[in-house]
């Protein structure tokens with residue numbers, strides 16, 4: 006049975022063109038990643054970068070939601086959310102870290118090209134980078150934990166990574182060391198959420214070679230090999246006025262809703278591959294010495310049932326969120342309190358469920374699950390890393406409680 | 416300020432040399448491993464940075480001599496009634512730095528337990544192998560070669576399958592055992608060990624415990640081949656590989672005890688393996704507590720230290736609670752192994768089962784608290800600098816080995832509920 010038949014989605018949501026794009030990405034996954042990873046493991050230069058180049062530039066994912074007039078794929082409308090979910094699921098199935106990188110790109114491009122009040126100047130400024138002939142690695146720098154108790158504006162209790170002051174010639178940004186969502190060591194383009202001094206956040210684009218942008222030492226981390234991360238410091242970084250891509254809570258939340266959907270899709274992709282690995286194991290492994298095929302053991306089967314159910318649930322949650330985001334006419338703006346919290350909630354559920362499913366799969370595969378050779382463990386590490394990077398747990402809980410129960414002080 | 420010593424342990428059970436063991440192994444952890452452990456993952460194949468830590472702990476501090484009787488140059492723990500709590504303490508402290516070093520260290524003693532521990536000391540084999548470990552300040556490893564390609568759990572499923580799935584054969588030819596077979600995964604394989612304890616059958620397919628044989632094999636004998644270490648999600652300090660035995664000949668008296676007794680005392684090994692797995696978990700959990708406490712005091716959320724936020728404090732409390740419970744259970748288990756006069760033989764079904772239940776409880780708790788600690792820390796949780804993610808990767812395998820969680824569940828159900836067909 007095909008994966009789509011095992012874990013079905015309302016078919017009418019997905020257009021034929023989205024499906025064929027996902028199929029193209031699925032072939033890319035087979036040829037550029039899966040067929041080569043036994044040899045290259047998670048090697049950045051030998052496997053991940055060439056694969057990204059093919060995906061982002063040759064196949065054109067990088068410019069997918071940029072306007073045609075700017076040299077992009079022309080999917081610069083909310084409906085692109087469905088296509089994004091479908092392709093990121095396939096990318097995540099090949100390599101969750103590349104899926105995560107693309108989630109960063111997509112979020113920034115959403116703000117540039119799809120958001121309701123897009124800034125044509127900002128779009129014009131960024132388009133050559135994103136629609137050119139090379140991979141442009143993009144990274145969000147989001148509000149995060151702080152290190153002091155000063156009384157200052159915060160975003161859901163989190164400190165802004167930087168402040169931006171408007172001057173005659175543009176903005177001056179100061180902040181850090183801040184931890185980007187990905188690729189601090191390699192990003193060509195950062196999108197930094199700044200306190201603009203007007204009591205509302207602003208998202209400003211900072212090119213990787215901007216004067217005053219300093220990158221710390223490359224971090225070693227649990228997973229996400231394609232993301233070579235490092236903390237960044239912004240020391241009097243000057244950017245033009247049109248580097249401000251969006252301003253205000255609602256537009257920022259809208260971008261984050263898209264980002265959360267894309268991250269959920271990357272994790273859902275990891276589950277797709279996990280399902281294939283466990284299926285092969287379950288069909289062929291024998292336990293209890295009596296020729297009992299692994300999957301036919303009732304205890305094993307009970308866990309496999311849970312894993313399957315979690316995989317299906319993650320898929321439904323992710324695509325459902327994509328559908329909601331793709332139809333602001335029907336469901337409201339992606340930045341509304343309701344939509345944003347729906348995205349937070351879907352992201353957190355997908356994070357938990359996919360992590361549980363990966364833990365359980367590893368339990369069923371014992372040492373094979375833990376060995377690099379079987380490929381499961383890299384998805385297990387990647388999904389955990391996504392879970393930690395995208396919105397700390399308690400912040401998400403407060404955010405949801407605030408909306409669902411109308412909190413007034415937190 | 417609170418420290419890890421504020422977590423409860425049953426003080427009346429502790430060994431008379433507990434303070435020495437704690438101080439020596441903690442000092443080792445703080446100086447020899449913790450400052451270097453962030454580089455261990457990249458060193459999984461060569462062990463250049465890991466080797467000095469082993470040398471200090473095992474060779475220079477002499478902890479590899481634990482089990483051997485004093486008359487052979489050992490520290491005589493095998494004769495004491497505190498090998499359990501003493502071993503637990505050292506493994507916990509070592510695992511606070513690195514649970515893979517904890518495992519490699521514990522496993523070196525694992526096959527030796529069969530011949531060094533009362534009431535089944537095999538003096539001839541002790542005399543034979545003691546010099547290897549006791550007359551040197553270099554680290555010397557041993558391994559327990561049990562798992563095979565067709566499955567490790569079945570070999571461990573002693574009650575149900577009684578060794579009937581073992582494919583590694585031992586055939587008596589004159590006054591020698593001739594061993595043939597293929598093992599996978601033993602800790603301290605991949606060229607590390609000088610001595611293997613090999614789980615064999617003397618009659619393929621037999622479920623008669625008399626046909627279960629545990630035979631010592633020096634690793635430099637003709638016919639022993641080891642593969643390259645496998646790359647894994649974590650546990651870099653523990654090397655694992657394939658081992659092939661092709662007509663390997665050892666003297667007949669290299670068998671640990673003989674028909675029936677090898678099987679019996681192998682169950683004791685399983686009990687000890689499970690108990691020390693709790694120590695690996697509690698060591699990692701204690702270190703997670705230290706790291707988390709520092710992180711949550713330094714970083715702020717809502718303009719307050721993380722730990723001063725009620726919602727985060729709630730999670731921190733759960734984490735402390737789980738460490739409390741795990742540690743108490745661990746020391747209780749160690750005490751049960753030390754006092755067979757009170758709790759029954761180490762190889763009894765009851766003890767083996769209870770150690771399994773302690774192990775899978777500890778593993779579940781360890782994984783859960785490390786998961787939650789990483790989630791609290793956000794992007795810093797998966798950052799190698801914080802070290803918590805290392806524990807998270809390392810500890811996962813503890814849940815999977817020794818037959819995995821599901822075998823643990825079946826054995827516990829079987830014993831507590833008199834199940835007859837599981």
Ligand SMILES: Cc1cc2nc3c(=O)[nH]c(=O)nc-3n(C[C@H](O)[C@H](O)[C@H](O)COP(=O)(O)OP(=O)(O)OC[C@H]3O[C@@H](n4cnc5c(N)ncnc54)[C@H](O)[C@@H]3O)c2cc1C
Nearest residue numbers: 369371372561562566567568600601602816817818819821
């Ligand atoms: C770091 C590391 C160190 C190790 N150290 C050693 C060592 O020192 N010596 C050694 O011999 N081996 C060692 N192993 C191997 C380990 O003990 C085995 O991997 C483990 O026992 C499981 O065996 P397996 O991998 O062959 O999986 P299988 O036996 O195939 O089991 C796979 C899964 O099947 C399920 N299962 C099995 N039996 C049952 C049952 N009866 N009922 C329900 N479900 C069941 C469980 O989910 C289990 O996890 C080590 C492995 C690692 C990764």
